[in-house]
Amino acid sequence: MTVAVEVAKTSEATIILTSGASGRISALFSLRVLRSLFLLINAFVLLLLLPFRGRRRMPSPATMMASSGSQSGGGKEEKAVVERKGTVVRVPSKMVPRKSAVEQEVAARRSLAIRRVLQDDDRETLREFSHFVTFRGDTMFTQSWTSLSFKVRGLVFLLHGLNEHSGRYNDFAKKLNANGFKVYGMDWIGHGGSDGLHAYVPSLDDAVNDMKQILSKILAENPGLPCFCFGHSTGAAIILKAALDPKVESRIDGIVLTSPAVGVQPTHPIFKVLAPIFSFLFPRYQFSAANKRGVAVCRDPAALLAKYSDPLVFTGSIRVRTGYEILRIAAYLQQNLCKLTVPFLVLHGSDDAVTDPECSKKLYEEASSTDKSIKLYKGLLHDLLFELEREEIMKEIIDWLSQRC
Numbered sequence: 001m002t003v004a005v006e007v008a009k010t011s012e013a014t015i016i017l018t019s020g021a022s023g024r025i026s027a028l029f030s031l032r033v034l035r036s037l038f039l040l041i042n043a044f045v046l047l048l049l050l051p052f053r054g055r056r057r058m059p060s061p062a063t064m065m066a067s068s069g070s071q072s073g074g075g076k077e078e079k080a081v082v083e084r085k086g087t088v089v090r091v092p093s094k095m096v097p098r099k100s101a102v103e104q105e106v107a108a109r110r111s112l113a114i115r116r117v118l119q120d121d122d123r124e125t126l127r128e129f130s131h132f133v134t135f136r137g138d139t140m141f142t143q144s145w146t147s148l149s150f151k152v153r154g155l156v157f158l159l160h161g162l163n164e165h166s167g168r169y170n171d172f173a174k175k176l177n178a179n180g181f182k183v184y185g186m187d188w189i190g191h192g193g194s195d196g197l198h199a200y201v202p203s204l205d206d207a208v209n210d211m212k213q214i215l216s217k218i219l220a221e222n223p224g225l226p227c228f229c230f231g232h233s234t235g236a237a238i239i240l241k242a243a244l245d246p247k248v249e250s251r252i253d254g255i256v257l258t259s260p261a262v263g264v265q266p267t268h269p270i271f272k273v274l275a276p277i278f279s280f281l282f283p284r285y286q287f288s289a290a291n292k293r294g295v296a297v298c299r300d301p302a303a304l305l306a307k308y309s310d311p312l313v314f315t316g317s318i319r320v321r322t323g324y325e326i327l328r329i330a331a332y333l334q335q336n337l338c339k340l341t342v343p344f345l346v347l348h349g350s351d352d353a354v355t356d357p358e359c360s361k362k363l364y365e366e367a368s369s370t371d372k373s374i375k376l377y378k379g380l381l382h383d384l385l386f387e388l389e390r391e392e393i394m395k396e397i398i399d400w401l402s403q404r405c
């Protein structure tokens with residue numbers, strides 16, 4: 001059973017009702033799109049044949065200082081005043097760097113993410129936000145939920161899925177709080193309040209490394225407490241790859257995965273060869289052919305409406321590099337499932353058309369973990385924690401975590 005929800009009444013554009021990868025990637029690498037890509041490659045070659053324009057030389061500080069002395073000061077051309085060794089240097093407005101469109105978009109998303117945290121007036125939970133700078137220099141948005149009524153007995157690090165953000169799991173985090181777990185969430189690169197073009201992922205390895213970095217910070221701040229990781233869809237794939245690192249595996253007590261993006265395949269084998277080429281040439285490009293109505297991700301109309309009316313949820317066409325990165329991490333996991341040794345619980349809906357429940361079975365069968373559990377929910381779709389049976393699913397997760405504290 002699927003549910004279609006009309007978010008905006010328009011005949012000219014539709015959105016993809018999915019937070020995952022499979023349906024989008026199939027549309028991304030269709031034959032129709034392939035023809036469009038060849039036209040783009042031709043345009044790219046022609047562009048390379050054009051003569052390059054010389055760069056305008058920036059005036060030296062001495063020239064700037066000399067020219068500033070000849071101006072009367074306070075004119076419309078003066079944007080900023082800089083003091084340097086006692087000398088006032090007036091910089092023309094054209095030389096002052098302006099925020100790019102991406103930076104403005106990031107600032108707007110971050111502001112909204114912060115505002116939602118600050119406006120949460122739940123008296124049972126202390127909800128806070130923070131930022132941390134990655135080794136690459138990107139600023140990531142993080143938030144935490146701490147119970148004000150229950151003693152903390154464990155930690156849960158939470159990773160959202162593709163095109164969503166950590167704030168969507170607010171209700172789940174508070175359920176964990178009520179059972180003694182402090183929760184940390186991170187918006188990974190290009191998502192929520194974190195740096196990067198919206199839904200553009202230059203490398204999922206960056207997200208894996210960011211997770212490791214903040215996980216170390218969380219463990220340092222909470223010594224002696226057991227730590228678990230929860231991930232949904234592509235977020236689950238990120239956690240799986242991190243857990244294959246022995247340094248991470250030795251520091252966490254278990255992982256919980258809902259609808260993990262372990263099995264994502266293109267519609268034709270040739271696209272595995274073409275994907276890295278297109279990803280290199282047109283990494284940020286979006287395909288209008290992929291912008292069609294996809295499969296529903298849950299059966300609750302209210303949850304669907306809330307998701308796709310959220311400005312922090314990306315509803316546009318998938319970007320080429322993002323799709324390729326999902327294919328790449330899924331292929332890596334398929335080849336290394338047997339190396340997983342950490343305790344885990346995997347949950348999947350049998351009717352999920354975004355990620356493959358059969359691959360969750362394969363994960364369960366091939367993993368070397370001695371403590372592993374799987375539960376398949378008949379008739380449920382992709383976003384398990386937003387399904388009508390969400391209370392039952394949350395209880396399943398909390399019981400599993402409680403037994404291992």
